[in-house]
Amino acid sequence: MRFRVLGDVEMHVGGRPVDIGHARQRCVLAMLLLEANRPLPADALIDRVWTDRPPQRARQTLSGYLSRLRQVLAQVGDVHITRRSGGYVLTVDPHDVDLHRFRHLVEQARAAGDPQTADGLFRQALGLWQGEAFADLDTPWLATARQALDGERRAAQLEHFELALTRGTHREILPALTAGAAAHPLDERLAGVLMLALYRSGRSAEALHHYATLRTRLADELGTDPSLPVQRLHRRILGSGLEAPDIPAPHTPRQVVPRQLPTPARLFAGRSRELAALDRLLSAESTTTVIATVVGAAGVGKTALAVRWAHAVAERFPDGQIHLDLRGFDPGGIAVATAEAVRGFLDALGVPPARIPASTDAQIGLFRSVVADRRMLVLLDNARDVAQVRPLLPGAPGCLVLVTSRNQLTGLVAAEGAVPLPLDRLPAAEARQLLVKHLGEDRVAAEAGAVDEIIGRCAGLPLALSVVAARAATHPSFALRALSRELAETGSGLDALTAGDPHSDVRAALSWSYQRLDPGGARLFSLLGLHPGPDVAVPAVASLTGWPAPVTASRLAGLADVNMVGEPVPARYALHDLSRLYTAELARLDPGSAADRATARDRMIAHYLHTAHAAAMCLDPQRDPIRLGPLPARVVTSGFPDLELARSWIAGEYPVLLTLIEHAARTGLDGDAWRLAWTLTDFLNRTGRWSDQARVFAIAADAAHRTDDQPAEGYAQRILARALARLGRHDEAHARLRTALTLFDGLGDPAGLAHTHLGVAWVHEQQSDHHRALRHDRHALDAFRVAGHPVGEARALNNIGWRLSESGDHQRALAHTREALALCRRTGSRYDEANTLDTMGYVHDRLGEHQRAAAYFQEAIGVFREVGHRDGEANALINLGDTRRTAGDQAAARTAWQAALTILTALDHPRADAVRTRLSQSPFDG
Incomplete structure (x- = not known):
């Protein structure tokens, strides 16, 4: 006879289950099994079974349950329920009750001097658990007992995990360890064991990520930091200070030393x-x-x-x-x-x-x-x-x-x-030092009175002093007293000036300097305020002004010389906040310039939009381009002969583009807002900027909605959904995708519908719902065919082929991927061709046709290499190595894996650790 409470409450005789009655009767048996061979008072038993809602004749009801249980137990002679002075007792061999056997095995494991023996005992003990204790019963008392027993189980699991680390069998426990950490995300001891197991398995990046997740959870939910032992472990992993002689040293990403400080002010004094x-x-x-x-x-x-x-x-x-x-x-x-x-x-x-x-x-x-x-x-x-x-x-x-x-x-x-x-305004002595740095000791000493006046009129503000001093430095023949008088006259003419207002003091200095710029410099300075920042390159300024780039560069340098603009990094210029405010004031004071400013703004946005569109199409030539409208005259744009230049331009202008999207949406330029967002799609995907993508495409969706541009709104909703899914917000993602499906269905746009169905399939895949994913891939295929969109059709066919092979339907998978491959070659979509070849290799490998699989993988590697997709090339090399290993060719497998490792190491990709593990576990014949 065997009794189980570590799962459903059950009784087995000769290996066969025995009916022990309804839930209340099983509950009575469970209570007696918990206290096996010890008396349990009738009142306590009633309280545990019914809590605060016992039946009217509870003792009679209990007596009936016990009588029926005795009849069941009568099938064997060595298990009895008897009544004693202290209560009811279930007499049973503790080894016949899984809970008591579990406890006995755990005690033996803890006492064992041999790690291998202890490991076997822990395995036996934990193997007795079939689920939660009393899984089929639900009373308040049992819920509390269940929680306590779960604590015993977790403690034994942790000791077993720690023993596995000692014995070097950490890879075997990783699945159970990962599941345990997911179920108990605030258990710091468990987190530490998982981090160490991941590290010793060559997965240091995942160990560090788990620490970051733990730290965030503890801060958010408990307001604490991880314990000192876990913090020390984290620091040792970062410093590779742990010993793991049984595995190769894990890959540590190269440490980049950033040097981002802006160029310091050339002339600085005081402080x-x-x-x-x-x-x-x-x-x-x-x-x-x-x-x-x-x-x-x-x-x-x-x-x-x-x-x-x-x-x-x-x-x-x-x-x-x-x-x-x-x-x-x-x-x-x-x-x-x-x-x-x-x-x-x-x-x-x-x-x-x-x-x-x-x-x-x-x-x-x-x-x-x-x-x-x-x-x-x-x-x-x-x-x-x-x-x-x-x-x-x-x-x-x-x-x-x-x-x-x-x-x-x-x-x-x-x-x-x-x-x-x-930080207060410069004292007079330090303000004088600053002017000396600009103008020289002799010139300042020669007109001490004028210098005092200039310091007073600039109110000791370094920015105002620097603007005035730069003007004086560029005109060494000017008397400082004359400059002081001009500054006084300019300041008194500004209605907004009030004593003690630092904005006003600087504005006076800027106004004075602005009025002395040549017409070209003055126009350039006033137009720079249209740029949303944070800084700007020469081509964008040339588009803003409509001048040739060399002329623009020369005039920007002139403004920098007189401190009207800054140059925080070489060849990029920026207005100080107060300078930007002053340019806005200039626009208000000169209403006649409104048309010129509007035209200049349109040219600037056109520069960014057309250049970003060219870069986006370089990143993915198979994208469906959007209509931008004609390029305005005198706009400077750039082409991109290769992928790296396109990526570099977007990365360099990324902060500007983000700001420009928000600025466009805030100022009524909704069409420009969503089109600029469109140009960033691939860059955001490839760099994993999911929070930014969610923010940008929420703006784009709202902008498109305001202009009733339904195709644009549908596209924005689809990309927004992808970002939300990446952030784990799947319900919101599905809601956005439903909106997109409704929009494209109302438009009668089958291509839009098809792309959106692919998006729905992708979100279902992230949720491991492969059945729904396959259904939406098929909807996408039908819609692409209606739309006459062969590139999309090929992608949908490849997706379906992959999913069919995953479910074991390899022959139908091959039929779909062959059709996809033909479409890719007909349309010239080389990236999709490489993906499809990789899928075909996977299907043939699953069929056991390893030589054919290898041939497809090798062809995929060649195409990925041709289009410059290093990540895809590495993935296909890993697959090639896997199929070579399965075919028994270890040397060829190692060659493929080593080539993949070279690429992934250069990319600093997390999959590099998995490839190192393959290499470490593969015999070396050379």
Whole structure:
């Protein structure tokens, strides 16, 4: 006789189940089995079975249940239910009850001196569990008992997992370990064991990602950090400080050392007290990240001070310096979002897109993991508020964060212990030093009175002083007194000027300098305010002005010489916030320029739209292009002879394009907003910027809806759905896809419907719902055929072939992929051809036709190589190696895997670890 409670409550005699009655009667038996060979009082038994709702004659009912159970147990003579003074007792051999046998085996395993013996005992004990304890019963008391027993099971599992790590059998336990961690995501001990098992299996990237996920969960749900043992383990994994002699050393991504500090101001003076205060931060002992805030009014020189000091101490931070302009007070109101900021950090640190998780929270965790144990300086410039800064703070000692803002950021001081450094206007002596740097000691000393007047009229603001000094420096024959009088006359003529307003002081200086520009320089400066920022290259400015690029470059350099624009990085120019405000004032003061400004704005947007469209079509020549309209005259655009140049242009202009999309939607240019979003689709997909993609295409969908452009809205909804699915928001993704299907169905657009069905299939695939995925792939195939869209038809056929092979229907899979291949070759779609060849290799491998599979994989490798798709080439090489191994040719398998590893290592791709594992487990015959 055997009794089970670790699963459904059951009784078996001779291996066959015995009926033990209805749920209440089984519940009585379960209570007695839990207390086997110990008395259980009748009142306690009633309370456990019925809790606070016993029947009217509970004791009589209980007596009836016990009588029927005795009849069942009478089939064997050594198990009895008897009544004693202390209550009812079930007399049974504990080894015949799975719970008591489990406990006995666990005790034996813990006492065993031999790891192999202990492993066998743990396996026996855990193998007794058939599911949750008392799975078929539900009472409040049993729910509590079930939770306690689950704790015993988890403790035994953890000890078994830890034993497996000791014995070097970590790969065997990974599936169960991963499932356990998913079921108990806040169990730090379990998380640590999983991290170590992943690391020792050559999957260090997954170990680091699991730590980042754990840290985020603990912070969000409990408001705590991981325990010190888990933190230490994480740091050791990052530093490859763990020993695993039984496997090859895991791949550690190359450590990129970012050097992002902007060019420091060429002429800088004063601020010795503030610089000394910053220096003292370097000697401060801290167990957390050191944070300092430089706060003050606009134009007071916060950025100049921070950049100057950062350059001076850069060598103290050998692991790099990161800089980000958060644009917290951008006149256009478009500050940098957290998702955009943290993704920029990860890119700067060299984290490859394939290793970056989808959610922003996970990306923050990864950023903090990557910079742990590094000495880095992080400069966050122009922060709007504490909420914008806090997610971007490293979480470990060794880093120093310098934040500039017009706000006081008292929350950082109170909660994070930031050191505040208020910055006021330059004292007269330091303002004089700045003018000396610009004009020389002799010239300043010769007109001391005029210098005092200039300092007073500029109110000690470095930006205003620099603008005036630059004007004086370019005209060495001008008397400083004459310049002072001109400045006074200009300032008194501005209605907006009020004493003590730093904006007004700078505006006076800008106005004075602007009025002395030549007509070309003045027009260029006023038009630059139309660019949404953060910075701009010469071709875009040439389109804005309508001038040839060389003329534009020369005039931009002239504005930089007189400090009317900055050049934060070579060949890219930027307006200071206050300069941008002043250009807006110029537009208001000159209504007659409205038409010229509108035309200039249209040219600028056309530059970005046409150039981005060319880059997008270079990234994927098989895309269905969109109609852009005629290119306006005098717009400078660029073509892209190769994929790398196209990718480089989009990456360089990406912050501008993001800002421009938001700016266009805010200013009524809805058509431009969704078209610009369209150009970013492939770049966002290939770089895994799912949060940005969701934000951009939500804007695009709304913009298209406002203009009643239903095809555009359908497209935007489809791409938005992909991003939402990547972020784990599958229900929202399906809702967006339903909207797209409705739109394309109403339009009678079969191609749009087909693409959307492919999108629905893809989301179902992410949810492991392969049946629904196959159904929508078939809908897509039918719609592509109606539309006469052979490229889409080939993609749908290939998808169907893959899914059929996955379900074991290999012959039908081959029929679909052969048809897809013919279409690819007829249309010249080489990338789709390579994918289809790879699928055909997979199908033949599943059929056991390894030589034919290898031939298809080799052909796919050649096409992937031709189109420059390195990731696809590596994947096909892995498949080739797998089929060679199955065919028994280990040498050829190793050759293919090694070629794949070379590519994946160059890409810093996470699949490289899996290939290393293949190589380490494959015998080497050479």
